[in-house]
Amino acid sequence: MPHDDQDPALDVPPEAWSGVHRGPLRAGEWVRLLDAKGRKHNLPLEPGKRFFSNRGHVEHDEMIGREEGFTVTASTGGEYLVFRPLLSEFVVSMPRGAAVVYPKDAAQIVAMADIFPGADVVEAGVGSGALTCSLLRAVGPHGRVTSYERREEFADVARQNVTQFFGTVEGEGHPAWTLRLGDLATELPASGERCDRVILDMLAPWECLDAAADALRPGGIVCAYVATTTQLSRFTETVRVHGGFTEPQAWESLVRDWHVEGLAVRPGHKMIGHTAFLVTARRMAPGQQAPRKTRRPAAGAYGPDYTGPRPLDVPDLPADVFVDQPEQQHEQ
Structure with a gap:
């Protein structure tokens, strides 16, 4: 009798669109191989194929049908740890058309922009699809993510990455996702779409603020992801001048790992420092304005x-x- 976890009926329901499976590894699934030096390799499992590295080769058939979380030995003796890749691992190693939104920032966006199951979310631009995967998982199959991308080559890469992660078959996409080629500033108003959240990951997000304001429902949130202080200043001040949003909040997150071995506990030598700034503000009801700040600006x-x-x-x-x-x- 099979172990409970090996029962196909106990896999994550396909209608959940989680991008995750339980139970034995199957042909067509992606796995992540990790060697003793921390080098990582992502590959799809195919019967009869081999994975080659400087440590020899590994038969795919040795991994298919086994529960993840095991070690496999290559032909020359090197060992690899085998797991299904997490979303945070997948997005930093997937093919890129544009720079990806790193997991630390995607987590901040999902939490601080309050992306909820069933939400209607508009995203521009789609980049390589990293943030899109997090947004789709957060809204679930009953929500909606509409992504706008100006560059066709980026849209193609994002479509392939999202399809790969969620395991969709050729010709069938995630039911909650619509990818549109075009400029949000003109395409969103023309669509007449209303939404709960607007995420702007682009060079000049202030150019899309009016379109975002018109599409957002009262109480909705606009969130901008920008790389430089000049972009941060321009977008924040544009939100203030617009008058239809609450006082914008700006921040960044820094992640530092720690080395822990017995009494040797110290910060790691590497850290994920600045990647981008985030700015959020909430949409006021029509005709309403938030109270003005009473604190005077700094001199100059x-x-x-x-x-x-x-x-x-x-x-x-x-x-x-x-x-x-x-x-x-x-x-x-």
Whole structure:
């Protein structure tokens, strides 16, 4: 009698669209091989095939039908640990058309933008599909993710990666996903689509803010993923000037691993530092505006060198005000 975990009826239901399987490894599934030095290899299992490396070869047939979490020995003696890849492992090793959203940032987006089962989410651009996989898993089969991508070559790579992770057959895509080739700033208003969340991963997200505002339901969230401080400033100030959102919140996350061996406990020598900044704000109801901030901007925050959007209550002061200010402070 088979072990309970080997019973096909106890696999994750296909209608869950999780991208995850339980039980023995099957032909066509992807596995992740890890050697003693931490080198990783992802490959699909195919009967009769071999995996080759500088440690020899491994027969795919030796892995098919076994429960994940075992070691397999290559022909020259090297050992590999065999598991199904996690989503966080898959996205950092999948083929790339554009840079991927790293797992630490995808986790922040799913949590802080409050992506929930059944949510209607709009994403632009799709990049290589890394964030798309996290969004689809979060909204579930009863939600909706609509991805806009300007570049066809990126859209093709993303489609292949999403299909690979969720195990969809050729010609059949994830039921909650729609991939559209075009510019969100013009395509989203034309579609008349309403949504709960808008995620902007692009060079100039401020160009899409009006379209996002019109599509978002009251209480919805816009979230921008930007790489530089100039992008961060431009988008945040554009949200403030728009007037239809709450005060934007900006942050970044840093991840540092730790070396732990007995009494030798110290920070690791490598860390995932800056990857991008995140900004979120909530959509106000039509005709409503959030209370203005009562805290005054820092001196010089909107000085003569600042050329971005300017809040209505911040005057456009002449340059000599800021030139003379340091001397006055020095005299005091």
